[in-house]
Every structure is written in C-alpha cells, then in structure tokens.
Amino acid sequence: MSNVQPVRGTKDLLAQEMRRHSLVETAAEHIAGRFGYAKISTPIFEFTNVFARTLGDTSDIVTKEMYTFQDKGGDSLTLRPEGTAGVARAFISEGLKQQTPYRAFYSGPMFRHERPQKGRMRQFHQIGVELIGVGEPVADVEVISLGVALLRELGLLNDTVLHLNTLGDSESRSAYLAVLVDYFKGHEKTLSSDSRERLTKNPLRILDSKATEDQSIIANAPAYSDYLTTEASAFFTQVRTGLDDLDISYVLNPKLVRGLDYYSHTAFEFVTDKLGAQGTVLAGGRYDGLIEMMGGPATPGIGWAAGIERLSMLLDDVPAPIRPIAIISMGAEADRMARKLAYDLRLDGFAIDMAYRGNLSKRLKRANKLQARAAIIIGDDELGRDSATLRDLDSGEQQHVPLNELANLLMPFREDFGGA
C-alpha cells in the first residue's frame, strides 16, 4: 500500500464502479426527462450564506459539516453540502420566476465533513429534482412518483419502502412545537443526553430517538396530527389521495423528521434495510418558505435528492463494458494500414481495440481478456490480397474477407454505446 492516499472520505471511481454510477445517473436523467425536468448544473461552491441561511443555524450540516474556506478576495465560500439551496439561489439569480412552474434535474458531487461510514462519504454524489412554483399537492405527488419511477427503472422498488409524513405549515408547526417542547421539558431529567440537546436544537428529532430511555416518553408524546390546521391536514390528505390514485404504496411515519429548516408539509423517504444504518436512499420534501427566506419572490417548491453511491450499492447487475472488435496486425506495413482501418471503423461507430505491441498470440490473448467479439487479423498474407481474416471470438470460426466488405460483415458485432 502506498503512502499516497486520497483524502479521507473521498475515493477514486474506477471502470466498474464508474459504470454503476453512470447507469444510475443516466437512468435518472432519462426518467426525469420524461417528466419534463431539464438538466441543470449549478456551481459546486457558493457563498457560505447560501447554505448557512437556508439550512438552519442549528442543523448539523451548518454547524459542523460544511467545507468552508476563504477565497483570495476574502469571501467566505462553501463546497455545496446539498443541491436544493444552489438551485434555489439560481432560481433567484436567473429570474426564473418567469418560467414557473420550473422543473430541474441535477447530478453531481456534494461535500460534507462527516465521519465516513458505509454509504457515507465526504465527497459523495447526488441526483435530485426540484419542482418550483407549484403550491398544490399534485406537485408533491408528481415529485414522489418521479422517485418511484426511477427506483422502478433501476429495479430497486422492491428493496425500498416509502415513508411519508407531514411537517405541516408554519402555523401547525409552531403550535405543535410549543406543546411538544413543553411535554419533553416535563421529562427532561429522564431523557437521554442526546435528546436533551435536541430539545433546543431540533425537538421534532426526539421523536425519532433510538435511545431506549426515551422510548416510553416518546410513546406518550402528543401527536402532531392533533395540532395540524385544517388546511395542513387537508393538504396532506390530498397528497395521500394522489398517491393512492397512482397505486403508489407508502407507510405513514409520524416520526419522519427532516433535519433541514426549510421543509414544510410533505416529507418522504425511500428506505432500504440493505445498507446498514444508512438506509435512506432517496428523500425529500416541500420547502415553501425557502426561496423567500433567501431573498427571492415568495415561491413554493418541492424536491428530492438521492445518493448515487447508495443506489449503486443496491444494484446487483454490474453493467458490462462494451465488447470491442480487436484489430491485429503483423508487420510494419500491415500495422500502418490497420491503424487507418481502426480509425475509420471508429468513425463509423464501432468499438475497436488495437494493441500497441506483441505477436499474434499475445494480441489474441489480449482480445480475449477484453471480451472482444471478433478479431480482424491483417498480416502479409492478407495485405497482398486486399483482404483480412475475420475471426468470431465466441465461436472460433474465421474467414477471409475482402477489405471493402469488412464494414458490412462487422455489423452483427457493432456495439450499442447507450449508457455504457
């Protein structure tokens, strides 16, 4: 093992793993495209306050997980820890209010300074969608159904369960929070130390505590459903009805709480039990106050993000690399002619491998290792006759073919590059 190591929590994606990532990413882009979500790319870093202001001063992401640095002009910049804030900023900067409903799909690296773990990296990759400018519950249903469609496309729908909750509107939320904090304060002495922290930072989180000493207290806690305004309650009902109409199944999870301040109303997570403690694979919710909070026009929004690493770990089929056609030449003259042939065939859409050195035996071995479908062999014999030897590497059959018929005969061996 070398001393030269990647930075903690980062990793190199080599051929096979890269193919898995690409598969997830292109599937997402295609599905999002069908729903009318256009791909966008926002910068990988933003002014620090883009994240600090929106994610909430007490959220873990802001208090301890951001990669923040000063640039040479003295501005405080931050590597994006998530995608929504950047899209919201772009929405404001670019005046996209004109284009609402605005639908965006993004994909790219995110950065959080956390302790690495299974399914958790300091640089990781997310795909995500945002639907901005639609306050009606149909938007929630559409965005969730887009998530379902992606998981279905990846063959992962059966590995996940959709958890659904509502965080209500701000009126419901402040009413409930008051009651809840009051209740937990009454049990402060018996709460776990983590939950005592949460009492000031994020009381809703206590409901999701894993500490055994908290369980009985949680069980008797007041229920959010009793404090929802009729509007918030009706909104949630419409979301559920919409999901039912699409035959999308879900479980209600009153303990599902999002960590970031900007969420309201619908919150959802697709969870798997196959990734250890990091079971959340695709999650999101509604963020009606976010854009206004950032200084833009009051505009509702909803979206989700999914972890490419986590999704690709669930994939059991590793996409195979393209099977090339090997061109094998012998002799200086044949070699020059074969290089030209390789170039022409590549321009024609074929995947061609051609070794740089080695005798026929070596090159066939190499072709075999690359899983080449066929080999085109060109030596002195073939040169003199303007022909080539075409060998099917699966069957072992070979034939002499005139050079001008080669491209046609190769058609059965043409590889589809889609997705790979």
Added chain:
RNA sequence: GUGGCUGUAGCUCAGUUGGUUAGAGCACCAGAUUGUGGAUCUGGGGGUCGGGGGUUCAAUUCCCCUCAGCCACCCCA
C-alpha cells in the same frame, strides 16, 4: 465529534511465542508457441509488513502516538 474492530504484494490472505534474504493463490510480464485466444507448463517483476517514535543485541511481531479503512452512535443521500 464519540466508541469498537482492522491495516503484510495490484487483490484475497498466510506467517513471525521478537531472530539470516517475509510467503501463497489470483492478477501482471516473458518464454514454451517469430500466423491463431479462452487451457497447461516454466521463469520473472512487484513489499518503507500503513507512517512516526519507544523498548531491545535484534521489531513486521511488544508499547505509545498518528494516518487510513470498516462498523455503530450523532446526522444524513
């Protein structure tokens, strides 16, 4: 940020109760085979035993620190 486990070749792992020059399988390179692959045989290259310090005549082995990986907590995709 907290706790537990683990670091020997590119990969998977042996080994050393502290003692010459640290091994195997797979992978890689070459030859058997200067025009025929997937098999076999022969040979070869590749190691700061994660890094630093300490104890010792002697450390890959024991001790301390550190770095990294894995797992869990916290939190999240």
